[in-house]
Amino acid sequence: AQSVTQPDIHITVSEGASLELRCNYSYGATPYLFWYVQSPGQGLQLLLKYFSGDTLVQGIKGFEAEFKRSQSSFNLRKPSVHWSDAAEYFCAVGALNTGTASKLTFGTGTRLQVTL
């Protein structure tokens, strides 16, 4: 069974500071990894994804993530945080099912607070 751990429930950073949100996964094969962001009262927006190839992936809003197989990690980073980045961030792992998409397993989320 697949699982995702986000060790940090809540993180506070100053605007302009760098950010790293941690994500560790457990999956028996090559994982398909995602980061989603959820603003209050909103649905989930896809930030970035890793399927294969280059282990450093770029996403929207200036975010990037690095897949490290040896550490079973897929940490999300941003060099300079903006106040509008305050939201909840979810890491997710997807499994293959007969070659097509299947369900996502989500971490518990990390709530990001940005101070001015």
Place this chain on the structure above:
Amino acid sequence: GAGVSQSPSNKVTEKGKDVELRCDPISGHTALYWYRQSLGQGLEFLIYFQGNSAPDKSGLPSDRFSAERTGGSVSTLTIQRTQQEDSAVYLCASSSGRVGGPSYEQYFGPGTRLTVT
């Protein structure tokens, strides 16, 4: 449509009543998913439809929950005899359903907030 839509956006119901939640996936997407987001359980998978294949119902928490997808497009999630623990945000997502990397991207709707009193 431009994105996944869900209705209603909010639903308040009395314990014991049945409710129906609707999801309209992105046009052309053959895969459709239901998830539930609650304070105690986080984001949980409920059920998954892919084309004409039998749905994956492995996440449905009890037999009070069911879902159907008519005409390969719109889906309805039905909860019978609602309980207070069913209070949550119910999220629907769709993906293209084709084989290959980009098809694994799931696009989420805004959700339906269900409150059982």
